[in-house]
Amino acid sequence: MLKKPILFASFLMSFIMLAGCEPLLVLDPKGPQAQTQAKDIILSIGIMSAIVFIVFIILAYMVYKYRASKQPADYKPPHIEGNLLVELICVGIPVLIVIYLSFVSVDSNNKVENPPEEYANEEPLVIYASTSNWKWHFSYPEQNIETVNYLYIPAERPLEFKLYSYGPITSFWIPQLGGQKYAMADMVNTLHLAASQPGEYMGRNANFNGKGFAENTFDVTAVSQEEFDEWVNEVHSNAEPLTEVKFEELLEPGHVGRSTFTGTHLTFLPPPEHNHGGSEEQNEHETHE
Amino acid sequence: MEFFERFAVPHPSPAIYASMVAIVLVTVGIIVGLTYFKLWGYLWREWLTTVDHKKIAIMYLISAIAMLFRGGVDAIMMRAQLAQPENTLLDAQHYNEIFTTHGLVMIIFMAMPFIMAFMNLLVPLQIGARDVAFPRLNALSFWLFFVGAMLLNISFVIGGSPDAGWTSYFPLAGNEFSESVGTNYYMFALQISGLGTLITGINFITTILLFRAPGMTLMKMPMFTWSALTANVIIVFAFPVLTIALLMGTMDRLFMTNFFTTTNGGMDMLWANFFWVWGHPEVYILILPAFGIYSEIIATFSQRNLYGHKSMVASMVIISLLSFLVWTHHFFTMGQGALTNSIFSITTMAIAVPTGVKIFNWLFTLWKGKITISTPMLYTLLFIPIFTIGGVTGVMLGMSAADYQYHNTMFLVAHFHMVIIPGVVFAMLAGLHYYWPKFFNFMLNDKLGKIEAWVISMSTLLAFMPMFFSGLDGQARRMYTYSESTGFTIYNMISFVGAIGLASGFVLLVYNVYHSTRYATRNIPSDPWNARSLEWATHTPIPEYNFAIVPTVDSTEAFWDAKENGHVLYREPYTKIHMPNNSGMPFILGCIFFVWGFSFVFALWIPVLISTIGIFACLIHRSLEKDHGRYIEVEEIKKIEQAAGARR
Numbered sequence: 001m002l003k004k005p006i007l008f009a010s011f012l013m014s015f016i017m018l019a020g021c022e023p024l025l026v027l028d029p030k031g032p033q034a035q036t037q038a039k040d041i042i043l044s045i046g047i048m049s050a051i052v053f054i055v056f057i058i059l060a061y062m063v064y065k066y067r068a069s070k071q072p073a074d075y076k077p078p079h080i081e082g083n084l085l086v087e088l089i090c091v092g093i094p095v096l097i098v099i100y101l102s103f104v105s106v107d108s109n110n111k112v113e114n115p116p117e118e119y120a121n122e123e124p125l126v127i128y129a130s131t132s133n134w135k136w137h138f139s140y141p142e143q144n145i146e147t148v149n150y151l152y153i154p155a156e157r158p159l160e161f162k163l164y165s166y167g168p169i170t171s172f173w174i175p176q177l178g179g180q181k182y183a184m185a186d187m188v189n190t191l192h193l194a195a196s197q198p199g200e201y202m203g204r205n206a207n208f209n210g211k212g213f214a215e216n217t218f219d220v221t222a223v224s225q226e227e228f229d230e231w232v233n234e235v236h237s238n239a240e241p242l243t244e245v246k247f248e249e250l251l252e253p254g255h256v257g258r259s260t261f262t263g264t265h266l267t268f269l270p271p272p273e274h275n276h277g278g279s280e281e282q283n284e285h286e287t288h289e
Numbered sequence: 290m291e292f293f294e295r296f297a298v299p300h301p302s303p304a305i306y307a308s309m310v311a312i313v314l315v316t317v318g319i320i321v322g323l324t325y326f327k328l329w330g331y332l333w334r335e336w337l338t339t340v341d342h343k344k345i346a347i348m349y350l351i352s353a354i355a356m357l358f359r360g361g362v363d364a365i366m367m368r369a370q371l372a373q374p375e376n377t378l379l380d381a382q383h384y385n386e387i388f389t390t391h392g393l394v395m396i397i398f399m400a401m402p403f404i405m406a407f408m409n410l411l412v413p414l415q416i417g418a419r420d421v422a423f424p425r426l427n428a429l430s431f432w433l434f435f436v437g438a439m440l441l442n443i444s445f446v447i448g449g450s451p452d453a454g455w456t457s458y459f460p461l462a463g464n465e466f467s468e469s470v471g472t473n474y475y476m477f478a479l480q481i482s483g484l485g486t487l488i489t490g491i492n493f494i495t496t497i498l499l500f501r502a503p504g505m506t507l508m509k510m511p512m513f514t515w516s517a518l519t520a521n522v523i524i525v526f527a528f529p530v531l532t533i534a535l536l537m538g539t540m541d542r543l544f545m546t547n548f549f550t551t552t553n554g555g556m557d558m559l560w561a562n563f564f565w566v567w568g569h570p571e572v573y574i575l576i577l578p579a580f581g582i583y584s585e586i587i588a589t590f591s592q593r594n595l596y597g598h599k600s601m602v603a604s605m606v607i608i609s610l611l612s613f614l615v616w617t618h619h620f621f622t623m624g625q626g627a628l629t630n631s632i633f634s635i636t637t638m639a640i641a642v643p644t645g646v647k648i649f650n651w652l653f654t655l656w657k658g659k660i661t662i663s664t665p666m667l668y669t670l671l672f673i674p675i676f677t678i679g680g681v682t683g684v685m686l687g688m689s690a691a692d693y694q695y696h697n698t699m700f701l702v703a704h705f706h707m708v709i710i711p712g713v714v715f716a717m718l719a720g721l722h723y724y725w726p727k728f729f730n731f732m733l734n735d736k737l738g739k740i741e742a743w744v745i746s747m748s749t750l751l752a753f754m755p756m757f758f759s760g761l762d763g764q765a766r767r768m769y770t771y772s773e774s775t776g777f778t779i780y781n782m783i784s785f786v787g788a789i790g791l792a793s794g795f796v797l798l799v800y801n802v803y804h805s806t807r808y809a810t811r812n813i814p815s816d817p818w819n820a821r822s823l824e825w826a827t828h829t830p831i832p833e834y835n836f837a838i839v840p841t842v843d844s845t846e847a848f849w850d851a852k853e854n855g856h857v858l859y860r861e862p863y864t865k866i867h868m869p870n871n872s873g874m875p876f877i878l879g880c881i882f883f884v885w886g887f888s889f890v891f892a893l894w895i896p897v898l899i900s901t902i903g904i905f906a907c908l909i910h911r912s913l914e915k916d917h918g919r920y921i922e923v924e925e926i927k928k929i930e931q932a933a934g935a936r937r
Contacts, residue, residue, distance in 0.1 A: 025761070026761045037691050037693060037694045038694075040688055040690055041694065041761075044684065044688060045685070048685060051681055052678055052681055055652070055673065056677075059655075062656055066656065066659065068592075068659045077591065077592050077657055078657055079594050080594070080657065081594075081597075081598070082597040082598070086653065091642060094642045094645045095642055098642060101638055101684065101688060102634070102635045105631065105635070105638070105688040106634070108691070109631050109634070113627040114627075163624075167460065167466065168466055169557060169561075171622060171696070179622070179690070179692070180622050180693055180696055180697070182620070184558065184624075186556060186558075187558075187624065204763075206698065208385075208453075208461070208767040210466055211385065212381070213385075213768065214381065214768040214771065
């Protein structure tokens with residue numbers, strides 16, 4: 001019976017080891033929001049491993065100590081109803097852990113729902129990210145640019161994504177910059193992200209939306225503010241303008257490669273206006289605009 | 290789509306044609322076999338028209354195991370597809386249909402009937418009753434479940450399987466994006482079987498509250514009956530939500546209403562809310578009875594009473610209440626803001642406390658016990674550590690800020706499989722080995738059972754542990770393929786090996802059943818495990834009336850006290866016993882419901898109308914019918930009891 005705890009302990013060890021060695025995307029954050037989430041994840045893995053470990057130890061001890069083959073044939077186990085002290089410990093410690101994790105969770109919720117504190121002085125770059133089957137449309141209203149299936153973003157500057165969809169519910173996710181949020185047809189969701197350093201990141205739709213779901217990805221390139229401005233100028237001098245006809249064409253289901261336009265679809269096809277009981281923060285924004 | 294296109298074979302793939310041929314051959318085989326062995330009468334008299342809770346339990350059990358293999362084949366196909374990057378074994382559409390039906394079959398048509406099998410067999414026996422409160426409704430429940438299962442199962446050969454995920458989020462599941470009839474099948478398969486489940490819920494609450502043996506107060510009920518009571522209360526509160534959600538979804542698909550559409554004021558988030566207001570309690574409907582089975586097994590094989598009986602009951606009641614307060618954690622990422630997410634984050638993590646109490650109570654039941662490890666106990670001991678891993682990852686998922694990273698990834702898939710497989714499937718397998726003598730009057734082979742338990746549990750770890758990593762590495766669930774550069778290959782390959790291991794474990798189970806059917810001794814005692822509760826106080830095989838004399842109960846472990854402490858169970862003299870008559874009506878009603886559902890799927894309005902009239906005709910017939918059941922006379926009871934006594 002000793003085989004079992006050893007086996008599980010080795011699983012646990014490999015879990016911790018692997019988490020330490022391989023740079024799993026989520027645990028390799030490149031922005032303050034992802035940093036907060038990675039910290040929470042590591043913290044909870046630690047506490048939870050301790051709980052799992054305690055359960056393994058108690059189980060192994062009980063099974064080893066009280067197995068029938070080790071006891072006299074006439075041994076009759078006693079009738080034990082329960083013990084107030086033991087039960088208080090079994091309820092009390094988990095309650096304390098849950099309370100602690102609740103504080104951590106509430107604090108992190110506020111961090112990831114709001115613009116990152118690290119870049120509080122910076123003006124956020126607003127990008128409208130919308131989906132249609134099975135592609136991503138990114139509109140930069142300030143720069144008057146629209147891209148398909150790729151993002152160009154300045155590093156060390158807060159980003160404010162406005163998410164919505166022309167069809168099924170999708171989920172906007174750049175693991176290394178922060179967790180995801182849904183893009184839906186009848187409301188605009190706001191997601192605050194930021195990249196702390198230049199680099200190439202993977203982005204995808206994480207919510208199943210039909211046949212083309214697996215390839216519903218986009219590339220994210222974070223560059224310095226100067227390079228970003230250069231890119232904006234370049235687009236303005238090279239790219240075609242986005243026409244209503246062209247955009248309708250893009251909305252048709254299918255896969256397309258990357259493309260770049262001047263102008264955005266926001267001018268002729270504004271995002272949905274409803275806010276079905278969205279966050280307070282979002283309401284505030286709408287009154288500002 | 291055109292009418293005839295909807296009937297078309299969805300995938301012109303060899304696998305589907307092979308399945309069609311197989312279905313036809315099996316059907317012909319069954320018909321020829323039944324005719325050749327002149328079994329039609331036996332089938333009709335003993336099974337199709339039965340209202341006996343023990344036989345209904347067996348029918349649930351067989352359906353559940355059949356569906357386990359159907360859902361298992363889906364799982365193997367998925368893991369095989371993902372074992373290699375850029376694999377072309379399945380295309381995207383086929384993969385989508387497979388993961389949708391895998392989820393549906395495993396939750397609704399495997400796990401649900403499995404727990405229904407145990408509830409049907411055990412609840413009346415544990416409370417010393419002769420049957421459930423409404424035996425005929427009980428039969429109807431089974432046939433409605435069965436019809437739902439059959440509707441879903443013919444979908445992949447006629448018209449196409451549902452392909453919008455087992456959650457079928459709108460607008461993806463709406464007409465615009467799911468053109469085939471697949472989602473119609475989803476709506477009607479769930480609606481009809483859900484109706485059956487709701488009836489079961491009402492039936493069993495009534496049974497448990499009104500049919501308990503004299504002296505059995507609520508706090509003296511065995512743990513499995515307690516778990517069944519809480520689960521059935523959840524059913525009665527949760528299933529009506531599903532009924533209405535499905536009705537609204539059906540209206541959107543067939544009558545062009547706009548409840549969940551993206552235009553004309555529809556709200557797609559409404560579906561997600563309805564679905565999970567039912568869907569989250571649903572997992573507790575599955576897991577509480579499983580906990581009940583573990584509690585019975587761990588007490589029996591520790592030869593000790595269950596530690597903390599009262600706190601076990603309290604924790605189940607608290608879990609059942611909390612189960613309705615956490616549904617939003619399924620869509621933390623829907624943009625409801627930090628405050629709402631914080632509240633649901635806390636309620637979600639709070640469920641860990643009563644669940645932890647149960648784990649520790651089981652551990653302390655082992656304390657000072659005399660532990661023998663048989664197959665059921667081995668499953669139970671393996672359940673504790675694996676379920677703990679699954680459970681604590683649930684707490685991790687409950688932290689909503691972090692959930693933004695786990696959401697819709699393989700991490701989530703790993704979590705719920707690590708909870709549901711050890712939590713529900715192991716419990717059902719443990720219960721299967723434990724109660725096999727009560728179902729079928731012989732024992733399963735213990736040595737084969739233990740090998741099976743080790744293979745299945747270790748394969749579970751192998752199949753699902755890697756998903757925690759691939760999830761944290763950015764692999765979203767429901768992706769039918771990925772490129773090699775993502776680095777997911779190794780995790781998915783290990784998972785595939787684990788899946789093969791799991792499959793071989795289940796094949797071993799089948800071999801065990803075959804082997805034991807052939808070689809196991811038949812003349813077994815009625816209490817082979819030296820157990821503690823009333824279901825073991827009846828004879829094996831169980832007589833039609835369960836107990837010749839209704840037992841009188843003084844403690845939580847009436848049967849154990851009768852064996853060890855001189856407690857007298859049977860205090861009354863023999864009296865004649867009232868039993869219900871068999872009835873063909875539930876089966877006939879089931880058949881009409883099948884026609885009704887199938888016609889609705891394809892919008893064939895004339896058959897819909899005729900079958901609707903048929904359903905009401907059956908109901909009216911039943912209301913006017915004068916059937917007061919029958920009596921088994923004292924003489925006959927004495928004869929049966931003597932024969933059963935002599936057998937031992």
